[in-house]
Amino acid sequence: MSPIIYTHTDEAPLLATYSFLPIIRAYAAAAGVEVETRDISLAGRIIALFPERLREDQRLPNALAELGELAKTPDANIIKLPNVSASMPQLKAAIAELQSKGYDLPDYPDNPADESEAEIKARYDKVKGSAVNPVLREGNSDRRAPESVKNYARQHPHSMGAWNSDSKTNVATMDADDFRHNEKSVVVEADDELRIELAPSDGGEVVVLKASMPVLAGEVVDGTVMRAESLQRFLSEQITRAKEAGVLFSVHLKATMMKVSDPIIFGHVVRAFFPATFAQYGDALAAAGLSPNNGLGGILAGLDALPNGAAIKASFKQELADGPALAMVDSDRGITNLHVPSDVIVDASMPAMIRIGGHMWGPDGKEADTLAVIPDSSYAGVYQAVIDDCRAHGAYDPATMGSVPNVGLMAQAAEEYGSHDKTFEIGQAGTVRVVNRAGDVLLEHAVQPGDIWRACQTKDVPIRDWVKLAVTRARASGDPAIFWLDESRAHDRNLMAKVETYLSDPELVGDTTGLDITIASPIEATKVSVERIRQGKNTISVTGNVLRDYNTDLFPILEVGTSAKMLSVVPLINGGGLFETGAGGSAPKHVQQLVKENYLRWDSLGEFLALAESFAKYAEVTGNASAKVLSETLDRATGTFLNENKSPGRRLGTIDNRGSHFYLALFWAEELAGQTADPALAARFAPLAATLREQEATINAELLAVQGSAVDLGGYYRPDDALTSAVMRPSTTLNAAIEALAR
Template sequence: MTADSSTPDIIYTKVDEAPELASASLLPVIQAFAGAAGVSVGTRDISLAGRIIAAFPERLTETQRQSDDLAILGDLVKQPEANVIKLPNISASVPQLVAAIKELQAQGYDIPDYSEDPSTDADREARARYDAIKGSAVNPVLREGNSDRRAASAVKNYAQANPHRMGDWSKDSKTRVAAMSGDDFFSNEKSATLDKAATARIVLETAKGEVVLKEGVKYPAGTVVDATFMSASALDSFLASEIERTKAESGVLFSIHLKATMMKVSDPIIFGHAVKAWLAPVFKEFGVRMAALGVNPNSGLGDLLARVKGDQEIMAAIDAVMAERPPMYMVNSDKGITNLHVPSDVIIDASMPALIRAGGKGWGPDGKEADCVCVIPDNSYAPVYDAAIEFFKANGKLDPATAGTVQNIGLMAQKAEEYGSHPTTFEIPEAGTVRMILEDGTVLHEHKVEAGDIWRSASARKAPIEDWVNLAIDRQRLTGYRAIFWLDAERAHDAEIIGYVKPILEAKGVADKFEIMAPREATRASLETITKGENTIAITGNVLRDYLTDLFPILELATSAKMLSIVKLMQGGGLFETGAGGSAPKHVQQLVEENHLRWDSLGEFCALGESFRFLAEAKGNAGAKVLGDAVDAATQGILDHDRSPGRKVGQPDNRDSHYWFARYWAEALAAQSDDADMASRFKSVAQSLAESEDAIVAELAAVQGKPADLGGYYHADPEKVAKVMRPSATFNAIIASLG
């Protein structure tokens, strides 16, 4: 697709769960205000349901079909005109994908089931389409640039003036990180930088012959290509040992922290190993019977229990094993939802920072907080959390009132590193040797593997790496902050990346302004820096970008949803992300039960201001700059007057914050002197919003405290959502008057 006059000036993505519900309230405000300056704001659907619908057009009616908006946006972000505001979307685990499919089928969509074990060509084709949707399907397509994430100044200032509660750390806390002693992805990694463009095939050579795992994997010159594997037997031994060790530690919760959404092949398998380890005696005795019932441990304990609940003998065996296990970290103690129930319920980048913020505590099955064993099998990033826990044990909790900040420059363009490994990750079917073979016969990498091992290859291309380093140089120059490349010279991949970093820094004469540290040391150095009230820039790869831009914001701000996230697209466009959506499911649950949405749209406000200013510069639209500057003033007003949503029913919620945002935005536009016509137009709007405050607030409050009908979870009814999220007729009429 080529961007043309039919492409809106700004694309606002349609997503899922709480962010999408909030959009139903906020987007009409944005479109009305932007229209006053001749700026068009359109939408593209990258929700899980939208992606499923787009994948099966031939099975649907004309009214049901919709365009493949993700593919359209994937082309747009390669154009210099791109201006996209991206809200958090679901990176679906298999249980989420299956639930969305069932909901759509119930709504009359003729889409196929997701087959765990496809046996026909039709099943295999449907499975292939679904596999392209699950996990991190959206971000690698849209992120055609590297990441600049930081707390907006107004947000950071507010957090320091209004520090959030932090849990107390004890020096004798039993909370710890447990990682494998070897035979993990970290220890088995091999890496090489290609001196010329190449095409690789990945094969498994066994005693029976050669099995082709993947063909035609193309790499441009300069690509860093990695390969590694995790031993299934070593993983099983490690998990069994940690379960027993946790039990011996008495009163400590067992927990496992993975990324079974973004790492949609490897981590669900690891999660399944944890489920099997937890119920090892049950699988040993009843494994065949459970398989016949459709049990797949990768889908979690919740799915397993639902499938075997009619078999009293298996249920009795499960109860007996559970009684002998240590207490488990809980997602929801009241409802009995454990760490192992659903693979997407405990996502490491959200779960570990929350635990650390809480003083190393997690919720147990008794509804009480306790210390935790945090199982993170692979050592690539486990040291980050281990170092953080040990730091706080020794030094006590961070003080948000005085803490400095950690900004992040993240390498993520063009499916960089592990998050781009899904098509080249395999659960090995039988023992043998995996080889990556280039077209000239060169064996780039090889590993001896056993059945069940998890083998994967990832890569990072030259242009994104160089762009990332230059982005870091620019950020350090603008701020003067301490700048650290989080790279471990002893890790194969990182050593290759360092081979790019050092020459660029030296060529630009800035090598003395940067440090290079392994993640463990960089974590400690960053915590020491912000504890002193100073600031630092973490310059990281893709996974650490994801992990750190939750860890530090949750410690500094109490949430990562308020982060400013700018992706400078490599072809000149802009992608403006709005924070994390890890807590979104709980917000939806509360809305459905109590008609209270506590989602905070501050991330959307921050992204919106940046998007308008980018548009002003890219297209010479002076009105867009006026809008953007006024957005910043409105955002400051939300913070200064504490207009963010409350957590409990009866308190102002997300819809109230949007009223106040619109009011402060209108007041800022009316007060500015750069555009007299706009000032005149918004003067009456600001006046109406102020005069109608009591009526609007009352109308918004009146709907709280009773169930809300959305007409669906993954594919909600737009009319029902609009009724729930826009309940103030007075507010709606004022916004409509701008049309």
């Protein structure tokens, strides 16, 4: 059995690792369990791209590729913390930071001038967007709120904004010419190799967009296109609509996960909001490399270098004043919804808006009703259904509401996560075709310049495993399960046929008699689920990859206040385990607060939950009984942690992430010292439990004393180890106690 791999990632989860990992390693070592780390941070992945340019002491191995191979084996036991899914501004910022630290890395070439620059761009594109998850997720997702978390939410309900029946908040989405309406899908009958090509309308030479796309028998292959002309018209209409209705204008995309298509769509939104500015100055901005795809913030930051920068800035300011009020990311700093594509991510921003009564923050620093623009209609109706329900019945009550756990299809880069290398902004009119080895055209779309065409793949083995996992969860929980599939979508129709076949296969799923398993469109499934949660009932959502991403934020944020408190287990297809630890959507703000006032609000509950499952898996595979004791005692300690309300507070003078780690260590040590299943382990932890309890006041005083002043981490994407460790481990008393256990 390989050791437990604890991933080294980014932002607030990384900072928390500096505090929590020494505790994990000390406790694990006492039970004979080895814990190692692998660096899959954005900076680490960038460094691994260019070994030939770096000094030997700077080089890093390709840890992500290593873990990707490990995830395909029965030995895998990986704890995966949230990582940066880099937008272009984030990627460039990380490159610049590493360059400033002496790493001889090339700049990102937006428009490669030769083969060498094209090769550099191709390397960097491998770490852009959601590059980590598709590699590690060799299994499907089982994500739910543990009972201890739900009980805590019931006993200590989080705040929910009031909904008014006359709320003007709504979702705006396209009713034609988007990805959903143009989707085509086929099931490949045999192993093959496909090619994606563009046949120009003028009869010119066929352009190969992707030369090789291997597929397996039974695989579902899709192609679709968003029409640029229709998108532009739709966006202009929504800007007018928001202005006339007197509501905030906002756009909600996934410019990280959908790292090619959604930044392009984001750029269209920026252009649509400032039509006069781009009509007059668009060429000058393009010549200066200031792309709307990277957001308004990047453009404004670059204007001072332009001879007519002041005039362009004035034009932007005038159109901001003339248009509808923009939703804000940070009204105090003037950061709008259009500043950075990765600032407003749909799966985090929409639930947050719903939770506070259908409001976002306006330029005046006040909450207001909002028009939430989600151009592609594939899943926009889910959010509209929840908004309609809240408008009719008011906010949900965390003290009484049920739960919507999720079984998500994501293994082997299923569905849209696999679309990055198969998404293209079309340069000329023609027909995009997907052709097999024999030359047969499987899919085709007529396209115009600027259209966004994309394909995705879903292998049959993950679909079978997904159906099996859904039945397993329905059987174990006794809750009804709904496959969220829309028969009006070509892809979903093919999945529905497979689901119905596999549900009737007793060798795969066993006897399903008495289980409540149905199929419904996402909108209808949402309506059923929210009706049931108001009754305190649970409903398992069985979804594809993107809806998995959306639902595992939407419902947890409403149910328990944050998706970071969810248990996320990925039973890997070949027998190993991947244990994910919550969400990183608010991580940047937490880092900013730590740097400003030495206070980290990040909640590590997700790490606690994942670690307990990881120890249980380790015990199951190795027979290490002490590892099982670690799991069981950590689970009980986490319950105490919640009951004692030791999660990070919200203001200076209360415990933060570091204080929560201390209390988890204390409760865990006491559980270990008090258990009888492993007397040797109990004896090992008894002195630590006593020390931590006796020194509780001293440790708290040391942790609280550092709050209130600015700190230097030596970097954002690549913080300095010594500086960050000192910041995140300020209690000498706690450090000494943990180190004594490790000796």
